[in-house]
Amino acid sequence: ITIEGSKNAGEYARIDTITVTDASLLPPPPPPPAADIGLGRTEAEDLVLTDGFITESRSTASNDAVIRAEDSATTSVAEGQFTGADGDYLVRLSHLDESDGVSAYQIKVNGQIVTSWLADADNDVFNIHEASVALETGDQISVEAVYDSGEKARIDWIEIVEDDSIAPISHTLNPEDYDYIAFTGQSNAERYFYRHKDDESPGDIGSVVFEDSIEAYLNGDTTLINAAKGGSGSNPLADANSYWWNVDTDSPGPALLTAVSKIDAALNAGEDLDAIIWAQGEDDARAIDGSNTSSIVDALIDATTSVFEYLWNRYGADIPVFIQELGDFPELGPWLDGPEGALSAIRDAQAYIASLYDNVYIGATTTDVDEQMDDGIHFNVEGFGLIAEELAETVANVLTGEVLA
Helix, strand or coil: CCCCCCCECCECCCCCCCCCCCHHHCCCCCCCCCCEECCEEEEHHHCEEEECEEEEECCCCHHHEEEEECCCCCCEEEEEEECCCCEEEEEEEEEEECCCCCCEEEEEECCEEEEEEECCCCCCEEEEEEEEEEECCCCEEEEEEECECCECCCEEEEEEEECHHHCCCCCCCECCECCEEEEEECHHHHHHHCCCCCCCCCCCCHHHHHHHHHHHHHCCCCEEEECCCCCCECCCCCCCCCECEECCCCEECHHHHHHHHHHHHHCCCCCCEEEEEEECCHHHHHHCCCCCHHHHHHHHHHHHHHHHHHHHHHHCCCCCEEEECCCCCCCECCCCECCCCHHHHHHHHHHHHHHHCCCEEEEECCCCCCCCECCCCCECHHHHHHHHHHHHHHHHHHHHCCCCC
């Protein structure tokens, strides 16, 4: 260790002692001061960049700057503290969706995911993602991103605005006006809207079959909303990261909040939601290990009924819900590794839920669609077409109060 000093005028660079201390014994440095996130817009570069994000100049961004993930980052985090009053809000995030990668984003409040999405528009412009969220003064809001390839998860700003749409939307079933039907749940609802790359089965995709069938019954136009989330559980016991209802905190999960955002975005002025299709339970069945059947089933019932009641509070208590029965998949296969009976336990729970309400129905049984499979746990296009025809008939019969088939 060498210490060098230079005399200047009357100051002779006098030194008394030198102390060497083990750095591991020193107290940790104080955390960076929290950034404030109030109502309105907060520039991303004004957030606390705790891990992986750096600031970058960009002339097309507001304030000519964005934050982006460092090349070496795995997960990048930016955060701040909410300074507004307790209430229901929309959180909006402006991010650059580039065509050279698909970054993944999450927004968390106090460590709980409130919304997650993939930047897969590939349009090379700033896109805005929004979600409904309940906030309290002092809540910690964090944005987490995992960049992909050349898309470095560039973020321009985060914005908090009052959510006037939280109030229930007026809903009255009109026999001459069937506007929208939302498909919710997990991948066996989501796959109505596309053909899997390896699926060569005949027929139109399920959403087309459903729309054609129900419009023939109702003699009017109907639009489907894909509000499903593949790979989601009813609650964190089935999937800790992607779930519909948190049974511990009795609050909506990220899948439900994202679904509500999609439904709200699809509804046009003067139009309403007329029915909800619910196809979920595969992840919950996989969580059953033979010793926990009761706890998994009880949590599914609790979560599913809470999801339905949340949607009724928002869109109208008279909206019917149609449960698509869980399929009869191989219970000892690539997706489910047992135990036998897990699927029937979930189907029994679905029937029980339908028995609790006057406006919840088993919309379609699927155990007989066992040869129209794409893999060990998903139907193929032909299978979805068969189920869609039964679903459409059930929905039309309930909406009209008549037996139309």
